[in-house]
Amino acid sequence: MAEFRSDIEIARAASKKPIGEIGERLGIPGEHLLPYGHDKAKVSADFIDxxxxxxxxxxxxVTAISPTPAGEGKTTTTVGLGDGLSAIGKKTAICLREPSLGPNFGxxxxxxxGGMAQVVPMEDINLHFTGDFHAITTANNLLAALIDNHIHWGNELDIDVRRVTWRRVVDMNDRALRQIVSSLGGPANGYPRESGFDITVASEVMAILCLARDLRDLQRRLGNIVIGARRDKTPVFARDLKAEGPMTVLLRDxxxxxxVQTLEHTPAFVHGGPFANIAHGCNSVVATRAALKLADYVVTxxxxxxxxxxxKFFDIKCRKAGLSPAAAVVVATVRALKMNGGVAKDQLGTENIGALQAGCANLGRHxxxxQSFGVPVVVAINHFATDSLNEIEAIRNYCDALGVEAILCRHWAQGSDGTEELAHKVAEIAESGQAQFSPLYPDSMPLLEKIETVARSIYRAGEVTVPKPVLDDLARFEEQGYGKLPVCMAKTQYSFSADPKQLGAPTGxxxxxxEVRLSAGAGFVVAVCGDIMTMPGLPRSPSxxxxxLSENGDIEGLF
Structure with missing residues (x-):
């Protein structure tokens, strides 16, 4: 039996090509690559233009069933499929989000x-990388500082301190910062007010960077940020504080x-990183659009x-960027489906066809x-060593009844050899022209109806409860001209409902x-549902x- 190697050991042993060679595969001239060492680089804005x-x-x-502690492997499958498409002769690029430090240490x-389906350099990507998240954090907090500074020096804009909605951010899970009182210590420190921190990936600045088409669009969107209200309840914008210029400077690079590259040297754009449970959950528009111009197939x-x-990919990113997906892959694992069927985590290695079949309802719902967006689907069964042949066959039979194909994938252990069948199927679907993409709702639908449409059509909710203050906020957003924006639902990732313990496919x-939050710069309205937090906490035993560091200076423990 081959010796087990951790993800970081596999990544460290990788034979990487110079980043210039990876750029050449996509036709990017060397003078338009801004290297960060030998194995990662930024692509110049002039070349993208x-x-x-x-x-x-x-x-x-590439999307997935509802996540569980058992693991689904969506990013691993994205990388594996990209390598698989490259291996069958397709000019391919991969588009991923940048990891957040919060979950890394959480x-x-x-x-x-993971395994043989990774992007490298793994340590750099999972830690500081090229500094993008630090820039986003700094730009966000510059705006916060400018708000408090303006109020301190006379408040010419007549900002109502009680109605400042802009929050500071940090890229770490820190529950102690969820609710704070700032500016304590006397008049020299400003006017005390209640506020709080969000995690950087939930920041509107992150969303803006990921949805902006270029620097000009970035600056316009930053200026459109609503930071709060005056005493007459009219909105105050970041541009009123002359904040959009310096924020853009901080975000230029x-x-x-x-x-970067995969272990098999497929080019990969890793850029932007919103969470999908509290933000819109997609990598940047500029990276995706550039990849589409440079490759025949782009896997994101x-x-x-x-x-x-x-x-959110369909209703926010594709709507805003004019993208039209040709196919979708829904990732599932035997383990996660059994967990959705009621099996405890420590029992997942035992064959249980009944629980698996019950959990398949979650897969079917997704x-x-x-498919309701007009996008054809194939199911990827991400293989684990404990999966039985009977369990794999049960998923295939279930998918056959749905009219979709389920393909077993072994990319974690085998790289592109384990996704060849999936790659051929995806290429077949994409080339067939089956896709007839359309968003779930029109721009003209009122904001409340958009929230209800997502809740009823996607989550299968029987009722949506909205307190009067939230209804008043939605009405005010519409009066201010924001009624045509899409909605971004902030909800637990573990269930179709707002209750993380309701697994499977609950209805009714x-x-x-x-609450609802206006992200005028990003161009959507956030609906916060249930107990979801925009600042996570660390677990009892964090990663x-x-x-x-090991004795020879290597990083250990990342996964």
Whole structure:
């Protein structure tokens, strides 16, 4: 039996090509690559602008069933499929999000794939990378500082301190910062007010960077941020504080996509990183659009299950960027489906066909939801060593009854050899022209109806409860001209409902909308549902306890 190697050991042993060679595979001239060492680089804005008249390649979305502690492997499958398409002769690029430091040191781990289906350099990507998240954090907090500074020096804009909605951010899970009181210590420190921190990936600045088409669009969107209200309740914009210029300067380099490679040297753009449970969950528009101009096939992911990531990919990213996906892959595992069927985590290695069949309802719901957008679907069964042949056959039989094909994938252990069948199927679907993509709702639908449409059509909720203050906020947003924006649902990733313990495919549940937030710069309205937090906390035993340096200086414990 081959010796087991961890993801970080596999990544460290990789034979990487110089980043210039990876750029050459896509036709990127060396002078338009801004290297960060030998194995990663940013692609210049001038080169990306020069691609505008080229035709687009085929866009493939990888999404998944509802996540469980058993693992689904969406990023790993995205990388494996990209390598598989390259291996069968397709000019392919991969588009991923950048990992957040919060989950890295918390419970979820990194987001660079795993096993033989990874992007490298794994340590850099999962830690500071090219500094994009630091730039986003700094730009966000510059705006916060400018708000408090303006109020301190006389408040010419007549900002109502009680109605400042802009929050500071940090890229770490820190529950102690969820609710704070700032400016304590006397008049020299400003006016005390209640506020709080979000995690950087939930920041509107992150969403803006990921949805902006270029630097000019970035600056316009930053200026459109609503930071609060005056005493007469009229909105105050970031541009009123002259904040959009310096924020754009801080984000200039961060706007350029990052180019890296897989273990098999497929080019990969890793850029932007919103969470899909509290933000829109997709990598940047500028990276995806550049990849579509440079490759025949572009494989991208959307965060968490299809009820969150895929819905927002379709209704926000594709709507805003004019993208039209050619196919979608829904990732499932035997283990996660058994968990959705009621099996405890410590019992997942035992064959249980009954629980698996019960849990397949979750898979079926996600497949139907993706198909409702007019996008054809194939199911990828991400293989684990404990899967039995009977369990794999049960998933295939279930998918046959749905009218979709389920393909067993062994990319974690075998790389592209384990996704060849999936790659051929995806190429067949993409080339067939079956896709007839359309968003779930029109721009003209009122905001409340958009929230209810997602809740009833995607989550299968029986009721949506909205308190009067939230209804008043929605009415005010519409009066201010924001009624045509899409909605971004902030909800637990573990269930179709707002209750993380309701696994499987619940129906008729109640979706409580706790608050709504206007992200005028990003161009959507966030509906916060149930108990979801925009600042996560660390678990009892965080991953950070197992991360450190070895005696020879290598990083250990990342996964």
């Amino acid at each position: 020069s691609l505008a008249d080229r035709p687009d390649g085929k866009l493939i979305l 419970i979820k781990g990194g987001a660079a794939g 961060a706007m350029m996509p990052n180019l 992911e959307a965060g968490f299950g299809a009820d969150l990531g895929a819905e 497949v139907e939801n993706v 549940h109640t979706l409580p909308v706790r 950070s306890e197992r991360i450190g």
